[in-house]
Amino acid sequence: MISALTIENYRGFKNFSMNKVKRINLIVGGNNIGKTSVLEAIMLIISKGDPQTIWKIISGRGEIVxxxxxxxxxxxxxxxxxxxxxxxxxxxxxxxxxxxxxxxxxxxxxxxxxxxxxxxxxxxxxxxxxxxxxxxxxxxxxxxxxxxxxxxxxxxxxxxxxxxxxxxxxxxxxxxxxxxxFPNEDERAVFQYIPTTSLTGQELISMWNAVALTAEEKRVVEALQSLDDNIEQVAAISSPVIFPQFGQKTGFIVKMRDLEKPVPIGSLGEGTWRMLVLAIALVKSKDAILLIDEIDIGLHFRALSSMWEMIVAASNRLNVQVFATTHNNDCIKSLAMLKESEISIQRIESFDGPAIYYSADEIRVAATRNIEVR
Known part of the structure; x- marks a missing residue:
């Protein structure tokens, strides 16, 4: 795991550092202050400068000439x-x-x-x-x-x-x-990155094999049931052909308790898809690092506690270190409610200087007293 990070002259950062890094780290700060850039820097250092990671970062930003x-x-x-x-x-x-x-x-x-x-x-x-x-x-x-x-x-x-x-x-x-x-993709999987657009159905299906027919499959279903207790099972569509023109949320179906036939997971809304992505990505990130940009996208504030409980339990069980970003104060408060010591908030205030660190106890105090930490 990473315990400290330093960035020099990368994107907007002149000289930036992040210390006292824990197992679960929530990165906060204003717009255009470099939260996503921190996730990118972690990708670059963990992949040891793999140029294929450079390609993914730049193309993911749409920085195509x-x-x-x-x-x-x-x-x-x-x-x-x-x-x-x-x-x-x-x-x-x-x-x-x-x-x-x-x-x-x-x-x-x-x-x-x-x-x-x-x-x-x-x-x-x-x-x-x-x-x-x-x-x-x-x-x-x-x-x-x-x-x-x-x-x-x-x-x-x-x-x-x-x-x-x-x-x-x-x-x-x-x-x-x-x-x-440059080893193959499976050997190089030292991190998983979930962008603000989440993952496509094709990307998620390629990760499903790490979950299907294992004890973790039940935990994925339990994560979805925290949003809708009518969900009984989830499965990937067997067809190898996914049609992107029909939308991102393709490739998975869900069996509902009150319906005879399964339904496409896209029918259940953005939050269900996001929770599925997080649950599968955690399994795929065993003994590695999971990076999530705008972690709470698509999730109602009442679902955030369930999301964090899933992430903390899975990260401890599977030895995953998590770095996530957010703008959402409800996301911070729900993290503060967990009785977990290995969490931190890292607030970026400047492109030149260290992030401000909040420990688990400080996060809880800030939440109960409505102190703004974003």
Whole structure:
């Protein structure tokens, strides 16, 4: 688990730290103050700078420059790496760094990201990559990723255009060349991330195998029953084809006590889908980290206590560390009502300075006295 986090020059943060991190951590603060950026920084440090994680973060934000056609007629997305850097500027020497202290070994791990001039070996790599969008003239630049590993400190140098853009096929070429450094998806599952848009049916079905036909399946149903006690069973649709055009909440059906035939889970509303996502993601996050952006989306304030009880019980049982964000004071109050010591609130007040830490006892006092901690 992470016990402390430091961010330097990443996105809006100049110098930020978060200390006294617990098993359950709720990150609060105003709009555009960097709550989601903290979750991204955790992804980057836990994945040790995996460039595929970089792609997920940037594309998830919609920071796509344009779409460029290649001769075969395939459309390739192109992302802008410059938005990761403080000031949105990419030039030689631009850099950001993320550090964390890990509880297990009580040691610090660091990952540094820096814009460098491509060296001769990188120039050769440039020549092997598709030429579309890569600059013909001018200095070649690359994103250098290094980590605090004495045996293998250099992870990769990623060729970029002079504007700091990266293509999907470029990334895939690099991954193929360095395949030993990038294990498959299951081996790399050191964190799970739930965005504000939740997960799609296809993504959730791919995680369902960790739950189906295990003791955890019953607990998923119990989580849904906290919202509607008529729910008896939940199941993934056997068809491998999911049609995104019919909406995000596809792929699961629910058996209701008062209905003869099962109904699509989307019929039960946003809250039921969100609770299903949280319950399955917790199981998938066994011995790992779960990151949840705007955790209370779709949930009525009366359901928040049940949500937190589920999360605390599952995180203790499955050894999951949770980082979540919220704007909702009811979400904070419901967390405060739990008799649990391994919780914290981390309030972000500035892009330059530490987060303000609230212990479990301080959260309870603030809730009972209606003290604003958001």
């Amino acid at each position: 344009n779409y460029v056609g290649i001769p075969q007629g395939v459309i390739q997305p192109e992302i802008s790496v410059r938005h990761l850097f403080h000031g949105h500027e990419v030039k030689l020497g631009s850099a950001f760094k993320i550090s964390a202290i890990m509880t297990q070994a009580n040691k610090s791990i660091d990952v540094d990201f820096k814009i460098i001039e491509a060296k001769q070996v990188d120039q050769i790599l440039y020549a092997s990559l598709p030429s579309e969008g890569m600059d013909t003239f001018g200095p070649k630049i690359a994103l250098s990723i290094t980590r605090s590993d004495k045996k293998n400190p250099l992870l990769l140098s990623i060729p970029l255009s002079s504007q700091g853009t990266l293509k999907q096929n470029t990334l895939q070429t690099l991954v193929n060349i360095n395949f030993q450094q």
